[in-house]
Amino acid sequence: MGRAEERRARQRGGRRAAPPTRSSGTPSEGIAPGGRAAARKAAARGKKSTKKGKSGIRRLFTWKKILGAFLGFCLLGIGAFIVMYMMIDVPKGNAAAQKQSNIYEYSDGSVMARVGDTNREIVDLAEVPKSVQRTFVAAENKSFYTDSGVDLKGTARGLLNTLSGKGKQGGSTITQQYVKNFYLDQDQTVSRKLRELVISLKVDRTTSKDDILAGYINTSYYGRGAYGIQAAAQDYYRVDAKKLSVAQGAYLAALLQAPSQYDWAVASKTGKELVTARWNYVLDNMVEQGWLSKAERDDMTFPVPKEPKAAPGLEGQKGYLVKLANQQLEKQLVKTQGITQDEAEARVENSGWTITLNIEKKKQVQLEKAVKTQLISKLDPKKRSVDKNVQAGAVSVDPKTGKIVALYGGQDYTKHFISNANRTDYQPASTFKPVILAAALEDAAETQGGKAIGANTIYDGTSKRQVVDSNGDKVGFAPENEDDHDYGKQVTVQTAMNQSINSVFAQMGVDVGMDKVLETATKLGMDTGKLRPLPAYTLGTMGASPIQMAGVYATLDNHGKQVTPTIIKSAEQGGTETRMPDPIGEQVISREAADTVTSVLTGVVADGTAKVSVAENPARDGRKVAGKTGTSDDNLSAWFNGFTPDLVTSVGLFGEDAKTGAQTKMYKTAGLPRVNGGGFPAQIWAAYTFGVAAENSKFDLDTDQGAAVQPTWTPSPTPTRSETPSPSATTKKPSETPSATPTTSAPVTPTTSAPVTPTTSAPTTPDESTTSPANPFDPNGDQ
Structure with missing residues (x-):
């Protein structure tokens, strides 16, 4: 047999014969006939079986079935809509007849106003x-x-x-x-x-x-x-x-x-x-x-609308009370029902609500009387044109419940539509200073020399002193104290609060960090969302309303638990009551920080700018009082925010042009050089508070700092500046006896060195990094 034939024979035999089956022996052994073909078929069957198992779920959700289900759902929806379209008729429209009167009640349930035409x-x-x-x-x-x-x-x-x-x-x-x-x-x-x-x-x-x-x-x-x-x-x-x-x-x-x-x-x-x-x-x-x-x-130019005309029956303070109640109810409806502002307003206006307010008749009458006797009776627009431009606003809050118990929005809602109680276009001025101190205490802030900031920390009270940052570089801000008064290079924070020394709090704000100051202000209830952390805000140059400031001071009085003033006690419509938010919130600053600020603020009354109008007021009758005065640049606004343990009241006076509504200066009001926070605002506050606040109440303070637990101390004698024009305003008088006993521990007495008695000569400027101030209460003070 030739090679070609032999090769062909092998090829024919290879096709016919099954491949040899391999065993553990030699490679050529153990090949059974048809083995390879059988193996291929078995492998194919295995793959099909595996594919079949994997595609079981897919067969249940094929694209045809998904499309069919979708079309079925659409047909069902269309069918349901057709049925609904056939069943729903256009009702009779009678929107005007659906409008009902709203009834507004005092806290005791007696009717205050009915609004419904x-x-x-x-x-x-x-x-x-x-x-x-x-x-x-x-x-x-x-x-x-x-x-x-x-x-x-x-x-x-x-x-x-x-x-x-x-x-x-x-x-x-x-x-x-x-x-x-x-x-x-x-x-x-x-x-x-x-x-x-x-x-x-x-x-x-x-x-x-x-x-x-x-x-x-x-x-x-x-x-x-x-x-x-x-x-x-x-x-x-x-x-x-x-x-x-x-x-x-x-x-x-x-x-x-x-x-x-x-x-x-x-x-x-x-x-x-x-x-x-x-x-x-x-x-x-x-x-x-x-x-x-x-x-x-x-x-085209923007067409500024005319001033509004008040509805009948809302004369005096009623309109302001109704307006604030409506605003707070609308806000709650927007929040809880997901409706827009315009829908909320439409739902509240003339819609059959019975709204009971937190306003207490006795306190409301007393507040109105205080404004009339202490301010309005002393204004004579015929004699002095400036007298017709002075607007008063006030809000009184129970710090334990957050209830607005009295409110003054202006002389008459039918004549002055804007409520001075919740307008935010005027500066709170120095009434913002307690917020800076609260931020310092809450954040355990330190001075440039690394000393903890507290009531007895030493600062430089020189007017127009350049504020410096942590690197000692000037920040381009050198505020003037009122009347450009210098208080010396060594004054305590307590004295700075008493006398409202701008230069001290401007530096303190930078020491704390203005971002943290504004953060604390927000926690306390102020609207600071769009403010940049600028040193100028240490002077209270942002806008704020009496209702906001009452909330800030009520939170301090409530030991750091946030208070959001609310005028609504209950709101019911058609037998369903709308639940209002709890005015008392969470702990926003520590109790110790809040109580320390309160303690310091007692010194403003006992030995500072509110002394004449408040501390020496014969109607005080031993009540414990804390507070802060404020007077803005150009005398556009003046404030007194004060509180007793059971009542917080913010009083503001605002210069507003009677014709244009523009902000205007209040110099020469009632024949006085200017309107200060310690003048009319503090006098209104005292006449109101001492007529309604509880007697014999005491601050329960968890602190060992401030005038309530330590007498005010000033390193060198300086004149006490009262914001009330008075013959005794420049006479230095000793501080009051401490008005409360600390609840935790006695004041800390320094042990590192003997106290240094202040002298009448001006002190030398200490070196911040090495020198301890001569302070008999705090060895860690600083300039």
Whole structure:
């Protein structure tokens, strides 16, 4: 056999024969016929079996089944919507009849005011200029004239927000808002939103766009108790709706987003910025839609509204009390029910609420009397023009409960719409200094020389002293003490608080860190969210209201537990009570820090700027008192924030031009050189507090520092500066006997060296890094 044939024979035999089966012997042994083919088949069967096992779940969720389920769900939803569409009819609209009086009661349940006449006058759309009509469309719903009455995306988003507890976040068309105002209510529930959707579709099919727009602008709430565009035009611009300009219409359209917040007469700086931005947005949208020319748009200026007119029956202080109660209730509804500010206002205004206030009749009457006898009776606008520009505001709080028991918002709500009790556009001045000390104590801050800051720490009281940072570099801030008075290079923090020495607290603020100072201010109840940590704020140059400052001092009086003043005792509507937040919060600063500040503040009364008006007041009758005076630059504001163990009251006086509302100086008020915190504010405070505060109450202080447990000590004799114009204001008198006994331990007496008795000569400047001050109470003081 040739080689070729032999090769072919082998090849034929290889195809026929099964591959040899391998064994532990030689490689050529143990190959059974057909072994390889059988092995391949077995392997294939194994793979199929494995694949079958893995694809079991996949067969249950194939894309066809998922698509089928989705389509089925959609069909089910469509079917349900069709059924709902057929079952839900458009109800009779009677929004005006649904408005009810709100009843406001004193804390004892007696009726204070009944507010309920709905301020509304329906006008035909033809009476509203076409250009003004379009401002509302530009503001709320640019596609109004072409849409089907609903925004499906917005509604879906609203439903999801409701289900997730986030509340409404926009998305309603003008038709939907009209349906909500006229046919439904403001409740944020899934069922209400679905009804709104169905009714809006039906209304859009059966009602003309003009009629829908007319219904919308006639039923919307514009603030100031005004429902509808006619009432709003009268309240804000003293004209009928038919005489509104485009600029004025754009403001009213912008106003609907947040009526109270955007009311120019009472809006904060932020509120004015927001409504101005929205006014511009409305006009820009009109240009975009071709409803207003660019030239006309560019020529428009913001139309500042007129001052509001108070509703009848809200004269005197009643209007201020009702207004604050409404504001606090609206805030709670926004927070708990997820509705917008404008919806909350609409739900509160004339909606059948019975609101019981924390206001106590006796205290309210006493506060009003104190302002009248101590201030108003001494003003003579005919004799001195400045006297008509002085505004008073006051808030009195129970520090244990957070209840606002008395409030003074101005001479008369019908004459001065802005409440001076919660306006935040004036500086609290030196009444901010206790916050700086609280921050220092809470953070265990140290001076530049590494000494702990406390009541007896030594600082430089030189007027216009340059403030330096931790590196000893000047920070570019050198505040002047009042009247440019120098108190020497060695004064204790206690003396600095008594005499309100700016140079000391400016340096202390930098020592502590202004970021930490502002953080502490926020914890105590001030609104410092947008403030930068600048040294200038140590002088209290931010804005604050009496209600905020009452909260700060009430938190100190409450041993560091946060107090948020509240005027509402209960709020009930239709048998359902709305739960208000607890005015008493968590421990925001330590008890020791709060009590130490309180102890120091007793020295302001006993031996400082409030001595004449408060400590020496014959009606005091032994009551323990702490407090702080404050007078801002240019005499624009003056304050006294004071407290007894059971009552905290903040009193502020504000210079406000009677015609323009601009801030103005109060020099020469009542014939005096200027208005100081130790003058009228402290006198009002004393006349009120000593008539209603508990007698024989004592501060329960957990501290061994401050004037309440140690007599005030000053290294070198300096004149006591009283802020009350008085012949005795410059006479130095000894400090009062300590007004309380410390509850923890006796004052610490230094053991490192013998006390050094102050001399009449000016002390030499110590070296911060090496020299201990001659202080008989604290060897760790510093300049």
